[in-house]
Amino acid sequence: xxxxxxxEFTGEFFAFFLLAVCAIVGxxxxxxxxxxxxxxxxxxxxxxxxxxxxxxxxxxxxxxxxVLLYVGAVTIxxxxxxxxxxHQSEGSETGRPLLETLAAIGCLCLFGILFxxxxxxxxxVPTGELPADNTMAIGKLLYSxxxxxxxxxxxxxxxAFIGAVALAKREPEGGNGEGAEPxxxxxxxxxxxxxxxxx
Amino acid sequence: xxxxxxxxxxxxxxxxYLLGAIAVLAVVIVFVTYAIYFxxxxxxxxxxxxxxNRTGPLGLLQTVADVAKLLMKEDTIPAxxxxxxxxLAPVLAFVPSFLVLAIIPYGLNLQFADLxxxxxxxxxxxxxxxxxxxxxxxxxxxxxxxxxGMRSAAQMISYEVPLVMSVVGIAMMTxxxxxxxxxxxxxGWFWHWNFLPQIVGFAVFVxxxxxxxxxxxxxxxxxxxxxxxGYHVEYSGFRFAFFMLTEYIYVYAIACLxxxxxxxxxNAPAPQLDFIPGLVWFALKFACIVFFLFxxxxxxxxxxxxxxxxxAWKVLxxxxxxxxxLTAVGIEWWGKGGG
Numbered sequence: 068x069x070x071x072x073x074x075e076f077t078g079e080f081f082a083f084f085l086l087a088v089c090a091i092v093g094x095x096x097x098x099x100x101x102x103x104x105x106x107x108x109x110x111x112x113x114x115x116x117x118x119x120x121x122x123x124x125x126x127x128x129x130x131x132x133x134v135l136l137y138v139g140a141v142t143i144x145x146x147x148x149x150x151x152x153x154h155q156s157e158g159s160e161t162g163r164p165l166l167e168t169l170a171a172i173g174c175l176c177l178f179g180i181l182f183x184x185x186x187x188x189x190x191x192v193p194t195g196e197l198p199a200d201n202t203m204a205i206g207k208l209l210y211s212x213x214x215x216x217x218x219x220x221x222x223x224x225x226x227a228f229i230g231a232v233a234l235a236k237r238e239p240e241g242g243n244g245e246g247a248e249p250x251x252x253x254x255x256x257x258x259x260x261x262x263x264x265x266x
Numbered sequence: 267x268x269x270x271x272x273x274x275x276x277x278x279x280x281x282x283y284l285l286g287a288i289a290v291l292a293v294v295i296v297f298v299t300y301a302i303y304f305x306x307x308x309x310x311x312x313x314x315x316x317x318x319n320r321t322g323p324l325g326l327l328q329t330v331a332d333v334a335k336l337l338m339k340e341d342t343i344p345a346x347x348x349x350x351x352x353x354l355a356p357v358l359a360f361v362p363s364f365l366v367l368a369i370i371p372y373g374l375n376l377q378f379a380d381l382x383x384x385x386x387x388x389x390x391x392x393x394x395x396x397x398x399x400x401x402x403x404x405x406x407x408x409x410x411x412x413x414x415g416m417r418s419a420a421q422m423i424s425y426e427v428p429l430v431m432s433v434v435g436i437a438m439m440t441x442x443x444x445x446x447x448x449x450x451x452x453x454g455w456f457w458h459w460n461f462l463p464q465i466v467g468f469a470v471f472v473x474x475x476x477x478x479x480x481x482x483x484x485x486x487x488x489x490x491x492x493x494x495x496g497y498h499v500e501y502s503g504f505r506f507a508f509f510m511l512t513e514y515i516y517v518y519a520i521a522c523l524x525x526x527x528x529x530x531x532x533n534a535p536a537p538q539l540d541f542i543p544g545l546v547w548f549a550l551k552f553a554c555i556v557f558f559l560f561x562x563x564x565x566x567x568x569x570x571x572x573x574x575x576x577x578a579w580k581v582l583x584x585x586x587x588x589x590x591x592l593t594a595v596g597i598e599w600w601g602k603g604g605g
Binding site: 078102104105111115118131135138139142143200201202203 | 350404
């Protein structure tokens with residue numbers, strides 16, 4: 068049914084086309100939306116599409132770690148943060164023509180450079196077959212050749228983590244140390260005997 | 267999976283996929299219908315009641331009637347809700363829940379996608395549902411819904427960690443994350459199934475899984491007695507039905523995963539019983555886990571939110587890490603299978 072066009076309409080082509088369009092649409096919408104929560108959602112859409120592209124490149128592990136971290140964790144954290152803050156005075160920014168013109172010129176230049184660089188780059192065909200179980204290959208490499216960088220990254224993350232806790236727990240100066248902590252009181256939940264969940 | 271990408275797309279292929287998807291959807295919807303019936307019956311019996319018994323013979327059509335009611339209900343959207351997100355949230359919750367079913371191997375040759383990171387796929391996609399629940403809670407513009415959404419996000423992110431960690435031991439023993447290979451590894455007698463060598467991992471997995479499902483005793487996101495109905499207070503009609511459907515599809519998925527990861531999938535408990543088809547064994551184990559989930563719901567009271575977080579980070583996570591360590595020591599000393 069598609070034989071009269073030059074492109075080969077394999078499943079891969081359709082998947083790539085769909086995912087690429089989704090990624091671009093998500094990114095464009097993320098810039099254009101007025102509400103921050105909408106931006107976060109469209110960003111998540113882009114992340115998922117990118118993960119789909121990774122699957123097309125047979126990098127399943129990277130793809131699902133991308134979904135796990137960027138969609139499952141980063142986006143939720145962003146939404147969490149946005150919900151905690153006020154969002155009444157959104158979408159009322161006045162236009163600044165000079166800045167916008169300059170930004171447009173900058174964007175066009177960047178596009179030109181990227182386009183030229185991609186067009187003039189040569190993509191060497193990788194020699195040798197990819198390993199059949201690439202997840203295992205990644206694991207083996209991480210724990211043999213790249214063990215030290217891997218451990219260093221984990222130390223870095225731990226430091227960042229502890230730093231975040233320390234920043235969040237900083238006590239106000241000259242105050243009563245105990246009272247500064249918000250009373251995290253939760254009333255014990257009564258027993259649930261009723262059949263409320265079923266519709 | 268690769269072989270389909272390189273084929274030219276024809277209506278035949280597309281139709282084949284569509285048929286497969288519709289078949290899974292049909293199976294799942296039948297499961298959900300009767301899981302809800304079964305749940306109400308089981309809880310009823312445990313509380314010395316009869317459960318639904320009026321609609322249809324033995325009350326078998328009760329869920330059908332309930333769903334029909336939901337579908338015919340007026341579709342209300344709160345005036346001050348964020349309309350787009352309010353509409354999007356149930357869809358965003360349902361789609362990943364259905365997608366995770368693609369990787370579940372019911373038998374040696376009965377699987378849709380043979381992915382080499384099967385378990386990771388499940389965890390990654392179920393995270394998208396968390397976003398949907400948070401969005402649903404936020405966009406309703408209702409404080410109970412918002413509280414429910416917040417709790418849900420905190421809970422699901424916290425319990426994802428021990429859930430993943432509890433399966434690491436299995437990945438170490440099998441040397442694969444592929445669900446099919448994990449089942450093939452457990453062939454033989456029932457003591458070769460992972461639940462015995464990985465008993466700590468199994469316990470952590472079950473607790474974390476119940477929490478991921480937002481079911482009692484961990485149903486804080488929709489605690490009826492505190493939050494009215496949690497994140498879906500404002501939802502009614504078919505949007506509410508979609509949230510419910512999502513929840514029960516995850517019950518299905520988790521029960522399948524527990525069967526595959528810890529109970530030997532389609533393997534018979536003894537090699538002599540191999541003449542019974544694997545699908546029957548799979549269904550039996552699956553049914554046991556589903557019953558267990560309902561049993562837990564009828565038995566245990568709900569946790570408090572601070573106890574919930576404490577349980578995830580102070581009990582389950584250390585246990586899961588200990589399990590990884592013990593598995594490593596076991597593999598080092600006794601080789602595979604003894605760990």
